[in-house]
Amino acid sequence: MSIVLRVERLVRHFPLRGPAAWAARWRGAPPPAVRAVDGVSFAIAEGETLGLVGESGCGKSTVARCVLRLLDPTSGRIEFEGEDLAALRGDALRRRRERLQMVFQDPTASLNPRLSVRDMVEEPLRLHTRLAPRERQARVAEVLEEVGLGRELMDRYPHELSGGQRQRANIARAIATRPRLVVLDEPTSALDVSLRSRVILLLERLRERHALSYLFISHDLATVKYLAQRVAVMYLGSVVEEAPTTELFARPLHPYTRALIAAVPVPDPEARRERLVLSGEIPSPIAPRRGCPLRGRCPLEREACAAEPPLREVAPGHRVACHLV
Amino acid sequence: MEAAADIAEAAPPARGARFWRRLRRNRLSFAALWVLAAIALAALLAPWVAPFDPNLPDPEAPLAPPGWRHLLGTDLYGRDQLSRIIHAGRVNLLIAGGATLGALVLGAVLGAVAGYRGGWLDQVVMRATDSIMAFPAFVLAMGITAAIGNSLLNVAIAIGVTQVPSYVRLVRGEMLRVREMEYAEAARTVGNPDRRIVLVHLLPNCIPPLIVQATLAMGYAILTLAALSYLGLGIRPPQSEWGQMTAEGASEIVTGAWWLFLFPGLAIVVTVLAFNLLGDALRDLLDPRMRGL
Amino acid sequence: MTAPLLEIEDLAVRFDTEDGPVEAVDGLGLRLAPGEILGLVGESGSGKSVTAYAVLGLVRPPGRVLRGSIRFEGRDLLALPEAELRRVRGAGIGMVWQSPRTALNPVLTVGHQIARLLRHHRGLPPRAARERAVEMLRLVGIPEPERRARQYAHQLSGGMCQRVMIAMALATQPRLLLADEPTTGLDVLVAARIMELLKDLGRRTGAAILLITHDLGTVAESCDRVAVMHAGQLVETAPVRTLFRDPVHPYTRALVAAIPRVDREVALEPIPGAVPSLLHAPPGCRYAARCALATGRCRQERPALLPIAPDHQVACFAAEPVA
Known part of the structure; x- marks a missing residue:
């Protein structure tokens, strides 16, 4: 299978301003920054989620925005279809967007209130293709049909649509130019129970039909389990574990992953499950870190954890950053 | 099947109908809308609506008080005051409207560019705006007409210049807000060039508060124009205008011809009040965030 | 029953x-x-x-x-x-709302807000109310409750705010x-x-x-x-x-x-x-x-x-x- 997106050692820091920064400069210390993404690597194959x-x-949305170059990465490579997006700018970058799209979290806020569904879905076609107006209209109709929006909704404005219809319109816009990779940033978390499952099924059907690749950002593990073939778990700006989905949920190795999975409530009052409880809260991503990022919260902590654990492969396709595995 | 399932989701009713219904419910502002429509129509159709030629003296009735023949009386030369007010209204609305429209367009463009681009461009535009606002608006308008003369166009320019800063600030603030909306990000993701992001995606979403501002500014522009003319810095005879008519009337008041002062003044008050009422109502309807301000 | x-x-x-x-x-x-x-x-x-x-x-x-x-x-x-x-x-009846951050008063410290409830509804004197407020924060599992009591809603994380809300809801028993x-x-x-x-x-x-x-x-x-x-x-x-x-x-x-x-x-x-x-x-x-x-x-x-x-x-x- 060919690799569509390969992200290598992606770093994005947000430098701090103000007194803290002046003080650091005066002391000759490195300038303080929010280390939102701190060396993240992963790859997505064709047709894979x-x-x-x-x-x-934890930095997952920052990763998404860097991949789309809505934010400029501090360093690292973002190789998309064999080309480093991190090095592109201006028109060259803009043309790439035909193949690389995104669906945002808030279906309402991500639609321009003054564009009708038709105009909105047509826009990427107008920008990236040389289709004649009639062909464009035909494509718009086709795409709307695919996402399950009826023809009669074509000339409606976002406020005349329900929440589920809005998210369908967003998805239609993202797939209109037939991209290869779609970044999905929590596309279901603003939706109600019954709509959520419909959008999940829709995304799955579209991926199968068009061999789309998805980078699916979410804090909802149940949905990730349903949609993704592989899962990467992020904590404090770095990936702590990555594995095929079934493997990760059957045999989570990193204490953070175990705690996360154990904390998801299950609709079965008779389920008996492991509980691994972390203490405290996520530390500030500003403080320079030493050793394992989970230090101080992990119940299994040992002396070895004072050194930063490398991300290493413990089984085929299963990588973990923990000294105890 | 998918489509059919989703249509069942309830969609809210159309916005236009609801807007109209709400406007009608607020009786005072709805009345204001009718008053303004009547004034605008009268100004537009002045030659047909006015009962007399505004410049034709009636030698039989100089300084006639309001009566059946001359509803609002006549002036020193026997000219029908109602006809004069109707014709003068054209000048008032034309200058105020032109000044407001010009200021709106210029202010929106400057504000949009400053807000979207930021950086030094923003600094330059905003500091220029600040310097204009450092003058009292009326004094500035007086200064400009004194400097460039008081033709119709120049008076409109003078009034417009004093208004530009309010639009610049408004649009810039709105741009800073909508720039951070997810749909702005979405517009970039789709691959829009900057110019199109501003013109198609951002600027149209700044319009509601602009409409409110422009409506309120119309009232203010009419007031400024009237005040300029009252002081002799605005419209001069033979052109007539409400403020200047009020000034003339004021000098006649010793002769007991109160109607020459009262009715042009009333025309100003009613028009300005109507614009303000309508502006406030629009603010409530278009921009719920500003309600209660 | x-x-x-x-x-x-x-x-x-x-x-x-x-x-x-x-x-x-x-x-x-x-x-x-x-x-x-x-x-x-x-x-x-x-x-x-x-x-x-x-x-x-x-x-x-x-x-x-x-x-x-x-x-x-x-x-x-x-x-x-x-x-x-x-x-x-x-x-x-106590109430825990959906969005804790907006349900808390942004211009009062969280300790003050809990203490105020205790004074109004249980008639505690100010000093005792303050102490009880800190105790409530401890009860809902907030670390360093003395320090947190002096902070405002915007200085706390979402989870912390929800804990404060629960503390407020429970303050009057x-x-x-x-x-x-x-x-x-x-x-x-x-x-x-x-x-x-x-x-x-x-x-x-x-x-x-x-x-x-x-x-x-x-x-x-x-x-x-x-x-x-x-x-x-x-x-x-x-x-x-x-x-x-x-x-x-x-x-x-x-x-x-x-x-x-x-x-x-x-x-x-x-x-x-x-x-x-x-x-x-x-x-x-x-x-x-x-x-x-x-x-x-x-x-x-x-x-x-x-x-x-x-x-x-x-x-x-x-x-x-x-x-």
Whole structure:
């Protein structure tokens, strides 16, 4: 299978301003920064869904925005179809967007309130293809049909649509140019129970039909389990574990992954499950870190954890950054 | 089947109908809308609506008080005051409207560019705006007409210049807000060039508060124009305008011809009040965030 | 059976919207025993939150309570004068809202906010109230409570804010806690700890909890009993194990089948259609249009909530009621 996206040692720091920064400069210390993404690597094959999970503030959305170059990475490579996106800018970058799209979390906020569904879905076609107006309209109709939006909704504006219809419109816009990779940033978390499952099924059907690749960002492990073939778990700006989905949920190795899976409530009052409880809260991503990022919260901590654990392969396709595995 | 399932999801009713219904519910502002429509129509159709030629003296009735023949009385030369007010309204609305429209367009463009681009461009635009705002608006308008003369166009320019800063600030603030909306990000993701992001995706979403601002500014522009003319810095005879008519009327008041002062003044008050009422109502309807301000 | 702490009978709440009247809650009946945790579940638009507002007497125009009674410790809250109601609200019933950050006052320190409640409702002197506030923060598991008490809402994380809200809700030692989606929007680890905390505090203080949520997982792990709402009506209520083992109402079954889960492989089956518009609510069963089992009778006649087993009630013609 060919690799569509390969991210290598991606770093994105947000430098701090103000007194803290002046003080550091005066002391000759490295300038303080929020280390949102701190050396993340992964690859996505054609037709594959990679789930990127973690709690808010772990850097998963920053990764998504760097991949789309909505944010400029501090360093690292973002290889998309064999070309480093991190090195592109201007029009060259803009043209790449035909093949690389995104669906945002908030189906309402991500639609321009003054564009009708038709105009919105047509826009990427107008920008990236040389289709004649009639062909464009035909494509718009086809794409809307595919996402399950009826023809009669074509000329409606976002406020005239329900939440589920809005998210379908967003998905239609993202797949209109037939991209190869779609970044999905929590596409279901703003939706109600019954809509959520419909959007999940829709995404799955589209991926199969068009051999799409997804980078699926979510904090909802149950949905990730359903949609992703592989999962990468992020904590404090780095990937702590990555494995095929079935393997990860059957045999989570990193203490953070275990805690995360154990904390998901299960709709079965008679289930008996392992509980691994972390203490405290996520530390500030500003403080320079020494050793394992989970130090101080992990119940299994040993002396070895003072050194930073490398991400190493412990089984085929299963990588973990923990000294205890 | 998918499509059919989703249509069942309830969609909210159309916005236009609801907007109209709400506007009608607020009786005072709805009345204001009718008053403004009547004034605008009268100004537009002045030659047909006015009962007399505004410049034709009636030698039999100089300084006639309001009566059946001359509803609002006549002036020193016997000219029908109602006809004069109707014709003068054209000048008032034309200058105020032109000044407001010009200021709106210029202010929106400057504000949009400053807000979207930021950086030094923003600094230059905003500091220029600040310097204009450092003058009292009326004094500035007086200064400009004194400097460049008081033709119709120049008076409109003078009034417009004093208004530009408010639009620049408004649009820049709105741009800073909508720039951070997810749909702005989505527009970039789709591959829009910057110019199109601003013109198609961001600027149209700044319009509601602009409409409110422009409506309120219309009232203010009419007031400024009237005040300029009252002081002799605006429209001069033979062109007539409400403020200047009020000034003339004021000098006649010793003769007991109160109607020459009262009715042009009333025209100003009613028009300005109507614009303000309508502006406030629009603010409530278009921009719920600003409600109660 | 012990006397119920909260007993809601035939509650109806109507909102007069521009497009016409909407019966957001229609004929709801619920009982909550002391110390019990009752989960109230359903999609958005099912009337869960409106029910909580009604219990607190916070339904404001354009909404109004049309009929019914809400008895709390034997007194009908709907008949109480406003001042009396406020006392009950402060001292007898605590509330945990969905968005903790906006529910907290941004210009007062969190310690001050809790202390103020204690002074108003329990008449503690300022000094004692302050100390008790710090104690409450410690009780809800906030580290360094003395320092945190002096901070403002914006200085705390989302999970912390929710803990503060819980501390505030419990400060007056209420007998009933209303929790409206207390973990929505929180990360899983934080959510799990908040739910543990709520359960633990309920056990320790003996407070009953009405947990409003759309998350069946949370219900399964925390509640004793579950009530399922659809389009303003109660469709099924049962002890938690019964409800998950033998759900009877088609809507309950559809809800369970519509969510992906981490504990087993399932085929997702979305609930067909959407919650019907309550503007022109159908005369019969409000689930009929979405139900695969619906018959002509379902569309004409509204099924009553009837017991099919002890403590298990269902509003469906397809269910077999006990004689």
